Amino acid sequence: xxxxxxxxxxxxxxxxxxxxxxxxxxxxxxxxxxxxxxxxxxxxxxxxxxxxxxxxxxxxxxxxxxxxxxxxxxxxxxxxxxxxxxxxxxxxxxxxxxxxxxxxxxxxxxxx
Amino acid sequence: xxxxxxxxxxxxxxxxxxxxxxxxxxxxxxxxxxxxxxxxxxxxxxxxxxxxxxxxxxxxxxxxxxxxxxxxxxxxxxxxxxxxxxxxxxxxxxxxxxxxxxxxxxxxxxxx
Numbered sequence: 001x002x003x004x005x006x007x008x009x010x011x012x013x014x015x016x017x018x019x020x021x022x023x024x025x026x027x028x029x030x031x032x033x034x035x036x037x038x039x040x041x042x043x044x045x046x047x048x049x050x051x052x053x054x055x056x057x058x059x060x061x062x063x064x065x066x067x068x069x070x071x072x073x074x075x076x077x078x079x080x081x082x083x084x085x086x087x088x089x090x091x092x093x094x095x096x097x098x099x100x101x102x103x104x105x106x107x108x109x110x111x112x
Numbered sequence: 113x114x115x116x117x118x119x120x121x122x123x124x125x126x127x128x129x130x131x132x133x134x135x136x137x138x139x140x141x142x143x144x145x146x147x148x149x150x151x152x153x154x155x156x157x158x159x160x161x162x163x164x165x166x167x168x169x170x171x172x173x174x175x176x177x178x179x180x181x182x183x184x185x186x187x188x189x190x191x192x193x194x195x196x197x198x199x200x201x202x203x204x205x206x207x208x209x210x211x212x213x214x215x216x217x218x219x220x221x222x223x224x
Contacts, residue, residue: 002212036157045154045155045156048155094215098214099213099215100204100213100215102211102212102213
């Protein structure tokens with residue numbers, strides 16, 4: 001059974017801190033790993049990672065995938081209160097038809 | 113038996129037209145989704161529909177409207193098609209929010 005594990009489950013930091021969120025996976029026929037930010041309703045897409053070692057960057061957020069060690073990290077630098085959300089990691093796997101398996105998420109709270 | 117099916121598989125149409133893509137799942141799932149995969153192969157969630165609650169990703173133009181006649185069906189209607197709508201659209205379903213999602217085969221839309 002495919003498994004995606006995120007850590008920590010929750011995190012409280014002060015504005016300006018840098019945080020690293022972790023996602024490890026065990027899946028059959030890995031295809032891609034996705035990071036989402038979920039504040040209230042639908043998750044918002046952040047990154048899609050397919051190749052190892054290539055950092056994806058968007059503003060203060062960056063992410064990298066290690067396909068050998070089967071994990072990904074999401075970094076947020078100079079955190080702001082608006083970064084408070086649940087960050088979801090999901091893995092697309094499968095040979096013929098695909099499936100998308102989510103981790104349970106990391107709840108990030110940024111306090112002023 | 114196909115678990116998640118989409119029709120049509122290919123759709124070629126002209127700008128300004130209105131079109132629908134249909135999705136059906138026979139897995140007894142409560143939650144269905146629409147994703148858009150663009151030319152860079154990024155897979156982005158558009159909508160998720162959980163029982164009677166429609167969750168809208170606010171970045172999706174309101175020309176896109178999901179319609180769910182019942183729990184097993186989630187159709188995507190697109191008004192006034194634009195060139196940038198060309199993409200592969202995937203439907204998926206899961207038992208509940210954030211449970212493993214199972215994808216349909218995709219609908220390749222080309223707007224001329």
